[in-house]
Amino acid sequence: MKSVLDQLKIKQVVLFGDGAGANILARFAIMYDNLILGAILINCTGASASFTESLKDKLINWKLNISGMNPATESFLILHRFGPSLFRPLETNRIQRYLQMEE
Template identity: 60%
Template sequence: MLHDEMVLGAILIHCTGQTASFTDSLRDKVSCKLLNKRYLFRYLVNWKLNTTGMNPSTESFLILHRFGWVKMKFSFSGQCYQQLKGSPMRSPISGFLAEAVMQKLESIAHPDVKPKLWLRYNDDAFVIVKKELFDLLHKNLNSAFPGIKFTSETEADGQLPFPDVLVHRKIDGSLHTSVVRKQAFSEIILHFESNHPIFRKRSFVYSLLNRAKTYCSDEETYRAEIKYLFNVFSKNGYPRDFAH
């Protein structure tokens, strides 16, 4: 139960500045793949194993890390780019590094604020904190690393979406949840008569019904969402018994 001095807030991360630059000196001279191979060969030549001869040293690990992250180059529309900030998409190590950075940020921001609740989904955080401390929390996060900035959002009319769950603050201070639905939603979904495999249509219906079951915190809200979904299904040609 929340008191009046507490506020619901969402904190979202975004990076600032350049993330890649066009490498003019490489154009029409050498491919990005060949350039990466040359870097790798150079690093492997300097790779020194520890005394056991089995495990790489910390220095060797950092060298390979720089190759796979800092020195990574890629081509786009015939031009070669080098990663300047951030981690490469789909790289196995990117998720691990992002988690490490977020944990470091949390250790920096929390001591001065001590939020009542801090829930993080990847790099988005749902927070309950005293109203007068929310701006301080936001400031602490933004001052940790120059290249990483956060946007913030607080509840409006007792409601806050995060990310597709709508959190309601009731008059008695309790929290209830429901499904977030964008105002631009046209109620047009995959039509039942469309030329798609039947298993995809079943999966689509199941995912929407399961979302209602998962996100709606009380029976009244759940029934209202189910009624709405069956109306949408009907508009798009789905037999009523198909959704059961």
């Protein structure tokens, strides 16, 4: 990323990242703090996925490749997108609106 910024002669940047991208950008910001004007990092985590999370992810990807979109995959993606807020009663309207936008 630093090489690209240098090649384009960009002196300072604002970073936007979500999930793994946020983690990468956080590390970049630590290494090159003089280049960073600001950063918006969403769902940034310094921990790797647990063994069971990794296994579940592999299983869902396998199912998706074999049979296409299915209820188990859809549930996994919704849980990944909304996290624990999925189980809060007040969040159900937001989730329903999100699902309707995708249709």
